[in-house]
Amino acid sequence: MIVYINGEFVKEEQAVVSVFDRGFLFADAVYEVTTILNSRLIDFKSHMTRLRRSSAELELLLPYTDDELLTIHQQLIEKNNVNEGLIYLQLTRGNAGQRDFLFPSKSVEPTLVLFAQKISIIENSKAKAGIRVVAYDDIRWQRCDIKTTSLLAASLAKQYAYSQGADDAIFVKNGLITEGSSSNFFIITQDNTLKTRALSHEILPGITRQAILALAKEQKLSIEETAFSIEEAIAAKEAFITSATSVVYPVIEVDGQKVGQGKPGLLAHRLREIYIQAMSVP
Numbered sequence: 564m565i566v567y568i569n570g571e572f573v574k575e576e577q578a579v580v581s582v583f584d585r586g587f588l589f590a591d592a593v594y595e596v597t598t599i600l601n602s603r604l605i606d607f608k609s610h611m612t613r614l615r616r617s618s619a620e621l622e623l624l625l626p627y628t629d630d631e632l633l634t635i636h637q638q639l640i641e642k643n644n645v646n647e648g649l650i651y652l653q654l655t656r657g658n659a660g661q662r663d664f665l666f667p668s669k670s671v672e673p674t675l676v677l678f679a680q681k682i683s684i685i686e687n688s689k690a691k692a693g694i695r696v697v698a699y700d701d702i703r704w705q706r707c708d709i710k711t712t713s714l715l716a717a718s719l720a721k722q723y724a725y726s727q728g729a730d731d732a733i734f735v736k737n738g739l740i741t742e743g744s745s746s747n748f749f750i751i752t753q754d755n756t757l758k759t760r761a762l763s764h765e766i767l768p769g770i771t772r773q774a775i776l777a778l779a780k781e782q783k784l785s786i787e788e789t790a791f792s793i794e795e796a797i798a799a800k801e802a803f804i805t806s807a808t809s810v811v812y813p814v815i816e817v818d819g820q821k822v823g824q825g826k827p828g829l830l831a832h833r834l835r836e837i838y839i840q841a842m843s844v845p
């Protein structure tokens with residue numbers, strides 16, 4: 564695989580980051596994952612806008628224009644011959660030369676790494692069959708709106724879900740669902756209202772969440788950005804998660820209890836189809 568590191572495209576074995584890189588020592592880093600469909604980037608601008616916001620919140624230098632970042636993304640797609648998959652981008656505060664909690668001086672160059680991964684987005688068994696999720700205590704920090712590489716809580720949550728025979732975990736805070744371990748979470752109530760948690764420091768402002776809400780609005784669905792509980796999710800007609808790489812996965816079970824008929828919901832399916840359709844238009 565050809566990867567990008569600090570201005571160069573190299574074979575993955577040749578891409579090296581210092582042990583003193585703050586991304587490694589402190590998870591002092593932000594990231595983005597952009598989907599590739601038909602060798603094209605989906606919602607690229609929105610991902611870069613969020614990247615800039617994440618970096619600014621951490622006072623992390625991002626000395627690249629969107630056009631420069633776009634070129635790097637496109638070259639990686641080309642060099643690795645990716646038709647369907649993702650580009651992962653990570654920006655760290657760089658190599659501080661030692662381990663110190665304080666930020667290094669401004670002269671330290673940030674580390675920028677990007678790589679591509681081929682995955683099936685359209686033909687996907689989870690999208691077809693739906694997923695089973697379990698609740699997990701939201702033990703994350705209080706700035707979940709910043710997309711940092713500090714992902715241990717998400718990893719623990721997913722590991723717990725797998726140990727329970729489920730596909731994924733959803734975080735619960737003070738009795739209310741915040742979001743999925745690496746996705747946003749939606750329900751459709753029995754009276755056909757689409758509900759998802761409102762944006763705050765407690766969730767990541769998902770690019771797919773934003774796109775799905777816009778499409779739902781176009782479809783004249785009734786929408787409420789509000790918090791709800793596990794019980795409300797189980798009592799819902801449908802549930803689903805959204806993220807760049809899953810697009811929309813129907814949720815068919817929460818904590819071992821069926822949602823609706825325990826089958827992928829019609830609206831989740833429709834929103835997925837409409838979004839994929841919209842993404843496929845050049």
Ligand code: PMP
Nearest residue numbers: 745746747767769770771806807
């Ligand atoms: N929430 C969390 C915690 C996530 O990790 C992700 C995916 N990175 C999302 C939501 C979905 O965001 P997006 O739609 O931009 O992929």
